[in-house]
Each structure stands twice: as C-alpha cells, then as structure tokens.
Amino acid sequence: MKNKIKIPYSLKTLFKYISPYKKTFFASILMIIISNFAMVLAPNIEGMVTNAIIKDLKNIASSIPGAHIQIEKIISIISFLLIIYIIKTFSQMFGMFFITESIQNTMRDLRNDCIKKINSLSVKTIDSHPKGDILSRITNDVDTISTAMQQTFVNIISGIMTVTFAFIMMFRVNLLMTLCVILFIPISYFIIRKIASISQKSFDMQQKSLGDLSANITESFTGYNEIILYGKQDEYEKKFEKINSELKLTAFKAQFLSYFMSPALSFITYISIGLISVIGGFYCINGTISVGQLQAFIRFIWQVNEPLSQVSQLSSQIQSSLSAMSRIHEFLEYNNEYDVEKRDISINRCISFENVEFGYGDKKVLKGISFEVNKGETxxxxxxxxxxxxxxVNLLMRFYDSQKGKIEIDGIDIKSINREKLRERFGMVLQDTWLFSGSIKDNILFSNPNASETELKKACKLANLEEFISSLPHGYDTKIDEEADNISQGEKQLLTIARAILKNPDILILDEATSSIDTKTEKNIQGAMDHLMNGRTSFIIAHRLSTIKNADKIIVLKDGNIIESGNHDELLDKKGFYADLYNAQFSSL
Ligand SMILES: Nc1ncnc2c1ncn2[C@@H]1O[C@H](COP(=O)(O)OP(=O)(O)OP(=O)(O)O)[C@@H](O)[C@H]1O
Ligand SMILES: [Mg+2]
Structure with a gap:
C-alpha cells in the first residue's frame, strides 16, 4: 500500500536525476531501435537468399533456357545482409555505451545527493532512523536501481521493438498464420505467471537464507574470542551447517524453477511452430507463400518467444527497483536542519538554563532545569x-531544541543564534571517541585543518601525547585503521583531547571521558583535560571524583529535575543524594 502511493513520486525523482543526461539517454534509445530494426530485417533478407537459390534451382530443374544460379545476385543480397549485421553490431555497442554512461552518471549524482542530504540532516532525524537502514538506502538501494535499469531498460525497449517488428513482418507474410501465433500468447503468459509466482517465493526464501548465513558468519567472526573461550566452536559449526543446508534447498528450488521457465515456453513455441509448419507447408504448396517466407516466419516466432521468456525476470527487477527508489525518495525528503538566523555569538559573561523542559517524543526527560555557569567556570x-x-549538552549545542524555557549565552537565547556559528564555539571529548582511517596528524587536525606544525605539536604536548607519538614507527604520519583497532582506548581519548585543544573552543563538553582506563593513562588524561579546561567554560559529565571535586559547581540530576547543586564540600555537608552517591561510589578511592 505504502509503495503504491510513492511510486509516481519515486519515478519523478528518478526522472529528475536522469534529465541532465537525457541527450545521451535518447541517443541510446535510438541506437537500440536501430539495432532491433536491423535484427528483424535480417531474417527477411536471409529468406531472400533462400528464395533466390530455390528459384534458380527450380528454373534449372525445369530446363528453362539460360537458367543458372545467379551468384552475383546472391552475393549482392549477402553483402546487404553483411551491412545490416555491421549496423546491428555497432548500434548495439553504441547503445550500450550511451545507456551505461547515462545510468552510471545518474547513480553517481543520486549517491552524491544522498551524502549531501546526510550532512544537512538534524541530529534529531539521524537519531530517529536506524543508521544501517540509511546506509543501505545509499548503497544497496542505489545499486538495485542501477542494476535493474542497466539490465531491464535495454531489454524492455528491445522486447517491445522485437515483438512489434516481428508481428508486422509476420502479418506481411500471412494473416491467418500470424493470428495462429497470437493465439498462443495467452498460454505462454499463463505459464510465465504461474512459474514466476512460485519461483518468486523461492527467491525470497533464498535471499532470507543468504541473510541468515551472513549474519551467522559475522557473529562467528566478531565473537571469535568469546566462542573459543567458552569452547562453542562445534555449536557454531552445527548452526552454520543447518543454515547452509536450508540455503542449498531454497537455492535449488529457486534456480530449478526459473530454469524450468525457458523449456516450458520453448515447448509452447515448438507446438505453435508445428502448427505453423502444417499451415505454412500447405500455403507453400498452393503458392500463397514461398519457402523463404515460411523460413522467415518461423524465425519470427522465435523472436517473439524470447522477450516473453524474460518478462518474469524483468518484472521482479522492476518491482524491486521501484521499491528501492521509493526508499531513496523518502530519505531525500527528510527535513533538513535549516537556519534562518545568521546571528553570531561570543561568550563574555555566562551561560544560563531557565526552566528548560525537554522530552524525546512523549518521554519527558528534563522537567524544568535552571542553573547558571559563569565564563571560565566548570x-x-x-x-x-x-x-x-x-x-x-545536546540542548546546549542545539542538536535538539528545548520545548519550554530558554538557554541563554550572555542573555541571548541560543535559538536565535545560527547553529553553525554556535557550534563553532564548542569543543567535545566523548567517551566513544571517533577516529577515522587516516594518519594521526589528519585525525588531530580534523578540528582545525589550518593549524601550523608548531600548534599541532603544542596541542599534542598538552594532551600528553608526545611520548606515545614518538614511540610510533612513523610518528605523526602513522596510519590509524578503519576501526582504530591499532591504538588503545586511552590513546584514542588523548587524541580527541588534542583535537579539542587545537580547536581552541570557548566552551568545552566532556561526556564521561575518563572511565575504563588504567591509573597511569587516567593521570595522563586528567592532566591533558586540566590543560584543556584551563580558562574555558566547561560542562563535564564525569564519573571520576577528581574532576567532579574540582568543579566550581556540581548539579545533581534525578527524574528530570536538579535535586541539588553547589560545590563538592557544600554538597557533602548537605548529606543528601550527592553525599550518598559519593560515599557509595568514591569513598574507597
Ligand atoms: N535520541 C533519543 N531518543 C529517545 N530517547 C532518548 C534519546 N536519547 C536519550 N533518550 C532517553 O532519554 C533519557 C536521558 O538520556 P541521556 O542520554 O541524557 O542520559 P544520561 O544521563 O546521559 O545517561 P548515561 O549516564 O547512561 O549516559 C534516557 O532515558 C534515554 O533512554
Ligand atoms: Mg550520557
């Protein structure tokens, strides 16, 4: 139902992307038409050769004076045939070239726009859609359309052309014989529908089994250490063998059924050819048609049969590409993050939260938060x-906007500040550090690509990274793996701290950046963070006592409200929630 509504829109989107390449596209259609025209013309000319030879032979047999095989005439027909074959080959080649060029350009533009779209989406939209699904739209769905267009487009045009031309030619030979052939089309269509509906189910099951199989392989691979630790290799092998057998069974059914289509259709064609041979033979004897015409007619029947046998394959490809296109269309229609405000900001006094309320959907998370942080405070x-x-912190950076209340910087509501300009003021160090495949240097320079060599080295020194980087074989140019597996968790955090130092932000956000690391690294990180926080307004979400203890202000959140606030000593004196938390978590430190 959903797809039915979206098909026209998705097709419109597709046409919009094809339109810059419409000249190439139409050139390809023209080439396909020429090649098909040449293809249907060929049997006629082949028939002319046969006719000429038979006529000459008949004349020789009837001892007509001067009768002989007219070699020159035959050669000239064959030469003409050769030219037709050459035209067919070249128009086919150019047709394929133009169609591939226009489709691949269209797909490149579509992928580029998808990436542009991702970069213009709000965090809210990104958060509310599964990332794997978005990824799959840009890769798998675009690929499905590309393959389907590449394979079906030529086939559809050729099919329509071939069948039309073949029928025109057949009508020209003999009306009754052509009507007999048309009679067989509904039978072929019925067989195609029947087999396709059964085989489609098997194909779906085959895809599902294939999905199960790759899920199993991924699981065995990612959980490798755990599997050998708990000695579960046999169990996993058995699981795999079971899924593998299911895949074999479904693949066999799907493949066998689809192979069955072609012989079944050929069988129908044989019957129609048998019938046509009887009628045609009769017409040949009474001189209504020639043997050459009968020969051409039978070749035309084969030409009609071929596109029919492709119908089922084409329709499933078209269906899947339409649903892929509607998924891409839907993605391209997601709301962009759009700023009307151009206002810039700098922080000179304070940041304040005033009765801020916020919830994700119906779920209320903040129920009226108010606090103030002065410039330079933590x-x-x-x-x-x-x-x-x-x-x-999501609200502070306008990843989301509060539903009630205000957040102000120096008395200016942040909703009136341009998002990009606001975010330029922030530096973030998060626990799940994000590094990309590239050198250490590229990763640090990410926050400030124009930084000088001296600034880079200074940032690394402040982030306590000097020793680590100098121990690496290629120093700053050492490559980080795609998954950043070749460096430790603590080192990753130091790298993101160096990245934040290099940005030199006014406001700093540290979200649980110091858990799950050893004492030496923690000291390193703490030292680096002290450098980073020095003189900046900082918001820290930390589980570590040392960071919390030195903060100018601590706010304690519970059930969407601030239940306590003050500095460490004040809160301990209160003997409230914070004191309990401190005693339970930190007293042993
Ligand atoms: N994108 C989101 N969509 C819906 N609900 C969310 C979203 N992000 C967070 N939540 C919910 O909002 C509540 C607050 O989440 P938040 O991430 O702010 O907690 P937190 O205090 O940072 O927790 P933690 O200490 O585990 O990091 C949680 O109940 C969470 O499930
Ligand atoms: Mg959190």
Whole structure:
C-alpha cells in the first residue's frame, strides 16, 4: 500500500536525476531501435537468399533456357545482409555505451545527493532512523536501481521493438498464420505467471537464507574470542551447517524453477511452430507463400518467444527497483536542519538554563532545569544513568531544541543564534571517541585543518601525547585503521583531547571521558583535560571524583529535575543524594 502511493513520486525523482543526461539517454534509445530494426530485417533478407537459390534451382530443374544460379545476385543480397549485421553490431555497442554512461552518471549524482542530504540532516532525524537502514538506502538501494535499469531498460525497449517488428513482418507474410501465433500468447503468459509466482517465493526464501548465513558468519567472526573461550566452536559449526543446508534447498528450488521457465515456453513455441509448419507447408504448396517466407516466419516466432521468456525476470527487477527508489525518495525528503538566523555569538559573561523542559517524543526527560555557569567556570553534571546528562549538552549545542524555557549565552537565547556559528564555539571529548582511517596528524587536525606544525605539536604536548607519538614507527604520519583497532582506548581519548585543544573552543563538553582506563593513562588524561579546561567554560559529565571535586559547581540530576547543586564540600555537608552517591561510589578511592 505504502509503495503504491510513492511510486509516481519515486519515478519523478528518478526522472529528475536522469534529465541532465537525457541527450545521451535518447541517443541510446535510438541506437537500440536501430539495432532491433536491423535484427528483424535480417531474417527477411536471409529468406531472400533462400528464395533466390530455390528459384534458380527450380528454373534449372525445369530446363528453362539460360537458367543458372545467379551468384552475383546472391552475393549482392549477402553483402546487404553483411551491412545490416555491421549496423546491428555497432548500434548495439553504441547503445550500450550511451545507456551505461547515462545510468552510471545518474547513480553517481543520486549517491552524491544522498551524502549531501546526510550532512544537512538534524541530529534529531539521524537519531530517529536506524543508521544501517540509511546506509543501505545509499548503497544497496542505489545499486538495485542501477542494476535493474542497466539490465531491464535495454531489454524492455528491445522486447517491445522485437515483438512489434516481428508481428508486422509476420502479418506481411500471412494473416491467418500470424493470428495462429497470437493465439498462443495467452498460454505462454499463463505459464510465465504461474512459474514466476512460485519461483518468486523461492527467491525470497533464498535471499532470507543468504541473510541468515551472513549474519551467522559475522557473529562467528566478531565473537571469535568469546566462542573459543567458552569452547562453542562445534555449536557454531552445527548452526552454520543447518543454515547452509536450508540455503542449498531454497537455492535449488529457486534456480530449478526459473530454469524450468525457458523449456516450458520453448515447448509452447515448438507446438505453435508445428502448427505453423502444417499451415505454412500447405500455403507453400498452393503458392500463397514461398519457402523463404515460411523460413522467415518461423524465425519470427522465435523472436517473439524470447522477450516473453524474460518478462518474469524483468518484472521482479522492476518491482524491486521501484521499491528501492521509493526508499531513496523518502530519505531525500527528510527535513533538513535549516537556519534562518545568521546571528553570531561570543561568550563574555555566562551561560544560563531557565526552566528548560525537554522530552524525546512523549518521554519527558528534563522537567524544568535552571542553573547558571559563569565564563571560565566548570560545571559537573552528576546523576544516575538515563537521568538526562547527555540531553543537557545536546540542548546546549542545539542538536535538539528545548520545548519550554530558554538557554541563554550572555542573555541571548541560543535559538536565535545560527547553529553553525554556535557550534563553532564548542569543543567535545566523548567517551566513544571517533577516529577515522587516516594518519594521526589528519585525525588531530580534523578540528582545525589550518593549524601550523608548531600548534599541532603544542596541542599534542598538552594532551600528553608526545611520548606515545614518538614511540610510533612513523610518528605523526602513522596510519590509524578503519576501526582504530591499532591504538588503545586511552590513546584514542588523548587524541580527541588534542583535537579539542587545537580547536581552541570557548566552551568545552566532556561526556564521561575518563572511565575504563588504567591509573597511569587516567593521570595522563586528567592532566591533558586540566590543560584543556584551563580558562574555558566547561560542562563535564564525569564519573571520576577528581574532576567532579574540582568543579566550581556540581548539579545533581534525578527524574528530570536538579535535586541539588553547589560545590563538592557544600554538597557533602548537605548529606543528601550527592553525599550518598559519593560515599557509595568514591569513598574507597
Ligand atoms: N535520541 C533519543 N531518543 C529517545 N530517547 C532518548 C534519546 N536519547 C536519550 N533518550 C532517553 O532519554 C533519557 C536521558 O538520556 P541521556 O542520554 O541524557 O542520559 P544520561 O544521563 O546521559 O545517561 P548515561 O549516564 O547512561 O549516559 C534516557 O532515558 C534515554 O533512554
Ligand atoms: Mg550520557
């Protein structure tokens, strides 16, 4: 139902992308038409050769004076035939070249626009759609359309042309014989529909088994250490063998059924050819048609049969590419993050939250948060997991906008500030560090590509990275793997701290950046963070006592409200939630 509504829109989107290449596209259609025209013309001319020879032979047999095989005439017909074959070959080649060129250009533009779209989406939209699904739209869905267009487009035009030309030629030979052939089309169509509907189910099952199989392989591979640790190799092998057998069975059914289509259709064609031979033979004897014409007619029947046998394959490809296109269309229609405001900002006094309320959908997360941070101060946000700590910084950077209340920087509501300009003021160090495949240097320079060599080295020194980088074989040029597996968790965090230092932001956000590392690395990280926080307004969500203890202000979140705030000593004196938390978590440190 969903697809039915979207098909016209998705086709419109597709046409929009094809339109810059319409000249190439129409050139390809023209070439396909020429090659098909040449193809249907060929049997006629082949028939002319046969006719000429038979006529000469008849004349010789009837001892007509001067009768002989007219070699020159035959050669000239064959030469003409040769030219037709050459035209067919070249128009086919150019047709394929033009169609491939226009389709591949269209797909490149589509992929580029998808990436542009991703970069213009709001965090809210990105968060509310599974990333794997978006990824699959840009890769698999575009690929499905590309393959389907490449394979079906030529076939559809050729099919229509071939059948039309073949029928015109057949009508020209004999009306009754052509009507007999037309009679067989519904029978072929019925067989195609029947086999296709059964085989489509098997194809779906085959795809599902294939999906199960790759999921199993991925699981065995990613969980390799755990599997050998718990000695589960046999169990996994058995699981794999079971899925593998299912795949074999479904693949056999799907392949066998689809192979069955062709002989079944050929059988129908043989019957129609048998019938035509009887009628045609009769017409030949009474001189209504020639043997050459009968020969050509039978070749035309084969030409009609071929596109028919491709119908099922084409229709499933068209269906899957239409649904792929509607998925891409839907993605391209997601709302962009759009800023009307051009206003810039700098922080000179303070950042304040005033009765801020926010929820993701119906779920209320913040129920009226108010606090103030002066320039250069550090505020630590403390609270149980899920209490809304990350949500507070999401609002501050306008990844999401609050539903009630205001967040102000120097008395200016951040909703009136241009998002890009606002975000330029922030530096972030998050626990799940993000590094990309490239050199260490590229990764640090990511926040400030114009930084000088001296600035880069200074940032690395402040981030306590000097020792680590000098121990690497290629120093700053050492490559980081795609998954950043070749460096440790702590080193990754130091790299992101260096990245933040290099950006030199006014406001700093540290979200749980110091957990799960050894004491030496923690000291390193703490030192690096102290450098980073020095003189900046910082929001830290930390589980580490040392960071929280030194904060100018601690706010404690519970059930969407600030239940306590003050500095470390004040809060301990209160003997409230923070004191309990401190005693439970940190007293042993
Ligand atoms: N994108 C989202 N969509 C819907 N709900 C969300 C989203 N992000 C967070 N939440 C929910 O909002 C609540 C607050 O989340 P938040 O990430 O702010 O918690 P947190 O205090 O940072 O927790 P943690 O200490 O585990 O990081 C949680 O219950 C969470 O499930
Ligand atoms: Mg969080």
């Amino acid at each position: 505020v630590a946000i403390v609270g149980a997991t899920g209490s809304g700590k990350t949500t507070i």
